[in-house]
Amino acid sequence: MYSDKDRREQEKMEKQHKMEKERMRKRRNSHDLEKIELTQTGRLLVNAGHSPDDPDVHVSPYLTHILQPHQLGGVRFLYDNIIESLSEFNTSPGFGCILAHSMGLGKTVQVITFVEVLLRVTSAKKVVVIVPVNTIQNWFNEFEKWIPKYLETGESCRKFEVFLLGDAVKTFDHRVNLIEEWTRRGGVLLIGYEMFRLLIRSTQPKKPGKSKGLPLNVRENCCFGKPTTVSELLLLLMAAGRYAHPLVIRSALIDPGPDLVVCDEGHKIKNLNTDIAAALGAIKTRRRIVLTGYPLQNNxxxxxxxxxxxxxxxxxxxxxxxxxxEKPIKNGQCIDSTAKDVKIARQRIHVLNNMLKGFIQRRTHHLLKAILPESKEFVLLLRKSPLQHALYRNFVMYAKNEISSGNSAVFNPLKAFAACSKIWNHPDILAKTLERKREERRKAQQKDPFNFVILRQPNRVEDSPRSSKGKRNTRIKAKTIQGVMEEEFDITENDQGLQYDWAEIAMASYKVGHIEHGYKIVLAMELLDACVRIEEKMLIFSQNLTALDLIENYLSRRPLRTSTETTSWMKNINYFRLDGSTPGSEREKLINRFNSDPTARLFLISTRAGSLGINLVSASRCIILDACWNPCHDAQAVCRVYRYGQQRRTYIYRLILNNCMEKAIFNRQISKQGLQQRVVDDAQVDANITQKELETLLMYDESLDVVHDKWDTSHWNFGDEVLESVVKCRSEMLAEVLLFSVTASVTSTSPRPGCQLPPAVWKGLVCPLIPFLSPIYCTLSYNKDTYWIYTRHGNRYSLGFTR
Structure with missing residues (x-):
């Protein structure tokens, strides 16, 4: 039996579905969206097939020759959902839509083009664009780039204003003044999610209390309307203005609010504070656009x-x-799903796709293949240095003791990751941590001379936490992993309560400053040197701020050798750094200088702070120094160079320490829950990890860390002179090199040198067997495009596949 609430919900759903069917009946064929033929007047028509009552609507002439076919299709998609028909615009409440184009496809320029059309051909006057704060300056710059206020000739180009409510607007009064000016003049307001939250929060009714802010005599006179002096009158007017601020904000942003609201990185709405989500939902206009780079089935x-x-x-x-x-689809994507579960999941996905296809437009990065030069992505699996070998072996022994003792309050996957990252990035980082711990102990000893350090004995397995039913609790509490995915901080410092006794002996006589103790930094520096010699720019991403500090330290002692001169590395001259502490206004200056200055060679970037909203296409090479828990962060980092506007071939180098937790995390990224999740495009990682899963991440085969001779590199050919020049000299540091060819097609890929399979055998015999080969490195996009790699194990060749 349905309750009244269920019945009302069903009626609302049916009404919405009926309206969508009627709207879909009227709209143009989706295949016509990306036709880019110019009209006789040399213009791009936005509303092709419009009703006789509507005039032709064209793209701004300043953008006509800028848009790619998929971008014009996106503009037309936005027009069909937001405007629909000029003759009905003022009488219809409007609809919203989701532009789900992958990173690098130009969602920003599509929205800018559409906003210009909206403000030019309709009665709409105000648009608010809500964005992550680290992208707000980029949005402003994109408006200035594509439709500036005035051209170089002095001719007027953009007919509306763009208001930036960012870090520079410090006081509450100034923020309200800017909002009032936007309300009065119209145009576009750019605002961050957090700023939006604070402003809406200021409009909420406050608890009743004593009136503050005005002297008693002014408050009393105010009641009778009798301010007695000029100063009292000014105070009264200022107070009246402040009391009116909530009304101004609410009227401008909520009701009646803007004519159109755009939410960038809209997939984060779920993770935002509930008051922001509620405020967004309270916006009166139904003309809403969400931008996201993620597919439907991602989350x-x-x-x-x-x-x-x-x-x-x-x-x-x-x-x-x-x-x-949600539940039927998830049930069909597990590694142990039954055939019936999989069938039901596919049916539900099909139904959901059909329901939403009218107002969600999905385009993937594969479109870039027709626009951009080739991009190659390499994964360099590195061996451990002798010191890293000793440290990691000691850590695994310590970790197994902690797991068997059930000490999940102190030891969890995030803390294991934090400790391990100090080993695999470089032992200098671990040395810094040990020194900090010693200093903390010295200070504690000075405060309390009897505060001795006690070395714990491992607990018995029987001492592990138990549930109310008496069973040992094997789920590791790791809610903070979600914080690693959503927030920007130095993960290497997230080790409170973690013991470092396991590292003390191996590091007893350690001296910092010897780069050869960590092969990642060695290869990163040599790849950088080779890149500089051929006059190309490089990005280095790391999620660990201490790793970026270390690189800066080694740069200060390393010469910068170009093809014509030898000089020194100088911060903000030939290299730059961007992390969470960089102010928003400063970020754009650094980015512009790096892109425009031919002497700029390197940009050091925190993965979380710099993986969104920045364009660094002047660089053609990128190093991902460490693997993130969340693979989306790494993918976003790659898209800083492999994106619309790139003119060169791009090369991506991922540095992964082999036979350790980092390699296990990398495997987990690219093969999450096996081949059943082929509907996933960019899979998120789970925030909760079981004890068994943690033990799997810490599996360690020490026999793989025995010393090997150098590879026979005479036949190695990666199609990349920079990589070849480095790995042929440093092959003793390599366990494997995986080539991920982003832009090559499986039907046209031929075997690399050294693999003697004829093309006919390759296509007819090997390809069908790929799913059964092991090990398999894979990420399957939802349209099942695949690309092939080769990895060398001595004299044998193993095959795998990836995106």
């Missing part, structure tokens, strides 16, 4: 939140959506 509840924002009630309540779609 179903995130997509539910986005769909519910752009089309309220379309999918019903969260509970209804979970029962109808």
């Amino acid at each position: 179903l509840m995130e997509y539910y939140c986005m769909v519910d924002f752009v089309r309220p009630d379309f999918l019903g309540s969260r509970k209804t959506f979970s029962i109808q779609f």
Whole structure:
């Protein structure tokens, strides 16, 4: 039996579905969206096939020759959903939509093009664009780049203003003044999510209390309307203005609010504070655009939140959506799913795709193949240095003791990751931590001379935490892993309570400053040197700020040798750094200088701070120094160079320490839950890890760390002179080299040198066997495009596949 609440929910859903069917009946064929033929007047028509009552609507002439076919298709998609028809624009409440184009496809320029059309041909006056704060300056610059206020000739180009409510607007009064000016003049308001939250929060009713801010005599006179002096009158007017601020903010941002709201990185709406989500939902206009680079099946509840924002009630309540779609689809994507589970999941995905296809447009990075030069991605699996070998062996023994003792309150996957990263990036980082711990102990000893250090004995397995039913609790509490995915901080410092006794003996006589103790930094520096010699620019990403500090330290002692001169590395001259502490206004200056200055060679970037909203296409090479828990962060980092506007071939180098936790995390990224999750495009990692899964991450075969001779590199050919010049000299540091060819097609790929299979045998025999080969390195995009790699194990060749 349905309750009244369920019945009302069902009626709302049916009404929304009926409206969408009617809208879909009127709209143009989706195949016509990307036709880029110019009209007789040399213009791009936006509303092709419009009703006789509507005039032709064209793209701005300043953007006509800029847009790629998929971008014009995106603009037309936005027009069909947001404007629909000029004749009905003022009478229709409007609809919302989701532009789900992968990173690097130019979502920003599509929105800018559409906003210019909206403000030019309709009665709409105000648009608010809500963005992550680290992208807000980039949005402003993109408006200035594509449709500046004035051209170089002095001719007026953009007919509307763009207001930036960023870090530079410090006081509350100034923020309100800027919002009032935007409300009065119209145009585009750029604002960060956090700023939006604070402003909306300021409009909430406060608890009743004593009136503050005005002297008693002014408050009393105010009641009778009798300010007695000029100063009292000014105070009264200022107070009245402040009391009116909430009304101004609410009127401008909520009700009646803007004519269009755009939410960038919209998949984060679910993870934002509830008051922001509530404020976004309270915006009166139904003309809403969400931008995201993620596919439908990446995280179903995130997509539910986005769909519910752009089309309220379309999918019903969260509970209804979970029962109808989320649970059946998840059940069919597990490694132990039954055939029936898989069948039901596919049916539910098909139904959901059909329901949403009218207002979600998905385009993937494969479109870049037709636009950009080739991109190659290499994974360099590195051996451990002798010191790293000793340290990691000691850590694994310590970790197994902690796991068997059930000490999950102190030891969890995040802390294991934090400790291990100090080993695999460079032992200098671990030495710094040990020195900090010693200093803490010295200070504690000075405060309390009887505060002795006690070395714990490992607990018995029987002492592990137990549930109420008496069973040992094997789930590791790791909620903070989600914080690693969402926030920017130095993960290497997230080790509170972690013991470092296991490192003390191996590091007893250690001296910092010897680069050869960590092969990652050695190879990173030599790849950088080779890149500089051929006059190309490089990016180095790391999620660890201490690793970036270390690189800067080694740069200060290393010469910069170009093809014509030898000089020194100088910060903010020939290299730059961007991390979470870099102010928003300063970020754009650094980016512009790096892109425009031919003497700039290197950009050091924190993965979380610099993986969104920045364009660094002047660089053609990129090093990912360490693997993130969340593979999306690494993918976003790569898209800083492999994106629309890149003119050169790009080369990506991922440095992974072999036979350790980092390699296990990398495997987990690219083969999450096996081949059943081929509907996933950029899979997120789980925030909770079981004890068994943690033990798997820490599996260690010490026999693989025995000393090897150098490889026979005479036949190695990677198609990259920089990589070849380095690995042929440093082959003793390499366990494997994996080539990920981003832009090559499987049907046209021929075997690399050394693999003697004829093409016919390759296509007819090897390809069908790929799913059964092991080990398999894979990420399958939703349209099942695959690319092939080769890895060398001595004299044998193993095959794998990746994106």
